[in-house]
Amino acid sequence: MKMNRRDFVKNTALAGVSIAAAGKLFGQDAPSNTVRLAIMGCHGGGRGLGLMKTAMADKGVEIAAVCDVDSRALATASGVVEKASGKKPRAEADLRKLLDDKNIDGVICAAPDHWHAPAALMAMKAGKAIYVEKPVSHNPREGEILIEAAKKYNAIFQVGTQRRSAPVYHQLAKDIKGLIGEPRFARCWYARRRGPIGNGKAVPVPEWLNWDLWQGPAPRREFLSNIVHYDWHWRWHYGTGESGNNATHTLDVARWLLGVDYPLRVTSGGGRLFYEGDDWEAYDTQTATFEFPGKRFVTWEGHSSLDNNMPYGLGVGVMIYGLGGAILVESDTVCKQYDKQGKEVKKWTSAEATEAYDPTNSVNPTAALDPLHIGKWLSCIRNKSVATAATADVAHKSTLLTHLANIAQRTGETIRLDPATGQLAANSPGKELWARAYEKGWEMTV
Numbered sequence: 001m002k003m004n005r006r007d008f009v010k011n012t013a014l015a016g017v018s019i020a021a022a023g024k025l026f027g028q029d030a031p032s033n034t035v036r037l038a039i040m041g042c043h044g045g046g047r048g049l050g051l052m053k054t055a056m057a058d059k060g061v062e063i064a065a066v067c068d069v070d071s072r073a074l075a076t077a078s079g080v081v082e083k084a085s086g087k088k089p090r091a092e093a094d095l096r097k098l099l100d101d102k103n104i105d106g107v108i109c110a111a112p113d114h115w116h117a118p119a120a121l122m123a124m125k126a127g128k129a130i131y132v133e134k135p136v137s138h139n140p141r142e143g144e145i146l147i148e149a150a151k152k153y154n155a156i157f158q159v160g161t162q163r164r165s166a167p168v169y170h171q172l173a174k175d176i177k178g179l180i181g182e183p184r185f186a187r188c189w190y191a192r193r194r195g196p197i198g199n200g201k202a203v204p205v206p207e208w209l210n211w212d213l214w215q216g217p218a219p220r221r222e223f224l225s226n227i228v229h230y231d232w233h234w235r236w237h238y239g240t241g242e243s244g245n246n247a248t249h250t251l252d253v254a255r256w257l258l259g260v261d262y263p264l265r266v267t268s269g270g271g272r273l274f275y276e277g278d279d280w281e282a283y284d285t286q287t288a289t290f291e292f293p294g295k296r297f298v299t300w301e302g303h304s305s306l307d308n309n310m311p312y313g314l315g316v317g318v319m320i321y322g323l324g325g326a327i328l329v330e331s332d333t334v335c336k337q338y339d340k341q342g343k344e345v346k347k348w349t350s351a352e353a354t355e356a357y358d359p360t361n362s363v364n365p366t367a368a369l370d371p372l373h374i375g376k377w378l379s380c381i382r383n384k385s386v387a388t389a390a391t392a393d394v395a396h397k398s399t400l401l402t403h404l405a406n407i408a409q410r411t412g413e414t415i416r417l418d419p420a421t422g423q424l425a426a427n428s429p430g431k432e433l434w435a436r437a438y439e440k441g442w443e444m445t446v
Contacts, residue, residue: 035381038065038098038128040119041110042077043229047133047160048110049077054370055108056084058378065090065098069210070229093210095119099126106156106381109133111216114238117142118217120157121444124149129156129381131374135244136395140403141435143396144422148446150392158377158388159395161252162369165376166332169253176257179337181324184295186254188318190246191303191310196278197231200224217442226279234280236410241282242302243402246316251290251300252390252398253318253329260292261397262422268409274305288405293419300405332369397422407433 037055041048048068055061066077066089074091082088092098095107099122106129109119117137123130136159137143150157163169176183205211205223214228215221218237233239255261270286284304291297303310311317312330320327325345328336337346376389400422407430408415416428424430438444 033382034060034062035378036062036064036103036105038067038095038101038104038107039063039077039110040067040095040107041112041115041133042066042068043070043073044076045229046110048108049073049080051108051110051131051133051160051370051374052077053080054374055378056081057371058375060382061378062087063089064104065092065101067092067095067098069093069213071208071210093213095122099123099128105129106131106377110160112214112232112238113240113244114138114218115216117146118442118444120146121149121446124153124155124157127153129377131158131160131377133160134248134395135240135399135402136392137399137403138238138240139434139436140400142444143392143399143403145444145446146392147396150386152446154386155392156377156380156384156386156388157392157395158373158380159390159392159399160373161249161390161395161398162373163249163253163332164256164390164394165373166369167372168329168333168335169256172327172329172335173257176320176322176327179325180320180322180327183258183320183322184297185321186258186298186318187301187311187321188247188250188254188299189301189303189310189314189316190242190250191301191306191315192246193306194284194304196275197226197234197280198278200226200279215439217438217444219437219439224279231279234282236281239282240402241286241406242284242304243282243286243288243300243405244399247288247300247302247402247405248399250316250318251298251401252394254298254320255398255401257318257320258292258296258298260294260296260298262417262419263290263292263298263401263404264417264419265291266401266404266408266415266417268405270302270409282406283409286405286409288401288408290401290404298401300401403433404430 039048039052052063056063063081066074068074078089078091107123109116109132111119113135116132120130120132202222203225211223233245268286268288270283272280272283273285286302288300314330318329325340326338333349335348336344339345373389380388404415411429413429415430416425418425
């Protein structure tokens with residue numbers, strides 16, 4: 001069915017973001033060719049269902065398949081697609097069964113962290129475009145593998161760091177030196193109240209869950225009552241803690257605006273300070289520091305015991321300090337400029353996405369940026385372009401910082417890198433945490 005641009009704009013507006021902005025960014029890339037997608041990870045409490053609905057708002061997209069190890073989520077997602085399109089998608093618990101379908105153009109992966117890199121690699125090997133949620137990897141070696149694979153398979157790869165598609169950041173990257181002089185230091189933070197998760201008990205696997213496929217690449221462990229569907233985040237076997245869960249976003253922005261790649265050294269302090277005795281293996285409090293070449297420095301503060309009790313009353317933020325002042329990004333549309341004396345001299349709002357930040361959304365406070373970010377990926381699929389908004393290289397460099405913070409915290413040591421290669425320095429601790437073991441038959445090979 002042919003559709004004019006006016007209808008397209010009307011039908012794809014979502015969550016307060018004018019899709020006209022996407023039209024400006026992507027020229028005449030209106031959906032004239034159908035893109036057929038498979039969605040992996042459709043649970044309503046996670047990112048998958050929201051990303052699926054965002055993609056569906058583009059009338060040139062067909063959700064050809066849904067994939068989830070939770071049969072309830074699979075049925076829900078299938079029903080949503082059928083109701084919206086009148087066409088029932090293919091439904092599978094196992095992603096591998098979908099990758100041989102030559103009619104599927106791309107995969108959106110919103111499964112748990114330990115699945116991100118393996119699923120992305122499988123998709124690239126199968127010739128599919130891949131959109132994978134952050135963190136792009138469970139450990140540093142996986143990120144290196146993804147870079148190798150994206151290059152080998154000429155893959156259309158994008159990670160879900162939506163701020164890479166926020167107009168305000170693109171403008172800042174161009175203007176920052178003129179606004180505050182040479183940028184030298186970035187302070188990043190995230191605060192959200194998270195209570196204890198208790199002590200899991202070995203219980204029978206629910207009839208609606210394929211526990212074997214849920215574990216997928218991870219070596220097998222028994223099912224516990226407090227893992228599915230969220231508290232796996234705080235277990236090293238499956239998750240990456242609050243650092244991988246949320247620092248990825250703000251550290252990506254800091255790295256981008258400072259113009260840096262790999263750090264010289266990383267330290268981290270904190271721990272499980274506000275609760276004890278439960279199964280939470282990661283940290284509720286963490287401060288990581290990253291020193292880069294060229295007199296560039298970044299900190300990230302994570303507070304899972306607090307709620308918006310952070311600088312400027314913001315639960316999430318990035319402050320960039322330059323030789324002539326500072327810039328505060330207090331949401332993904334609102335910025336404030338300060339002079340060297342700390343006086344606010346300017347405040348502006350991105351006109352393209354005026355409601356992009358929703359602090360009440362615990363799953364994704366920047367959901368309104370999804371149409372721009374997904375739109376960029378879809379545009380690349382239509383144009384057969386690998387120049388996505390957040391390539392495997394960009395994704396690895398930013399995600400690596402979160403892994404390094406965790407490695408420094410877990411070892412209690414200063415982690416040192418070769419900033420030219422992103423590899424551990426010869427005398428650095430942390431080698432034992434650079435990669436992971438996989439369940440037999442699930443090893444990642446390019």
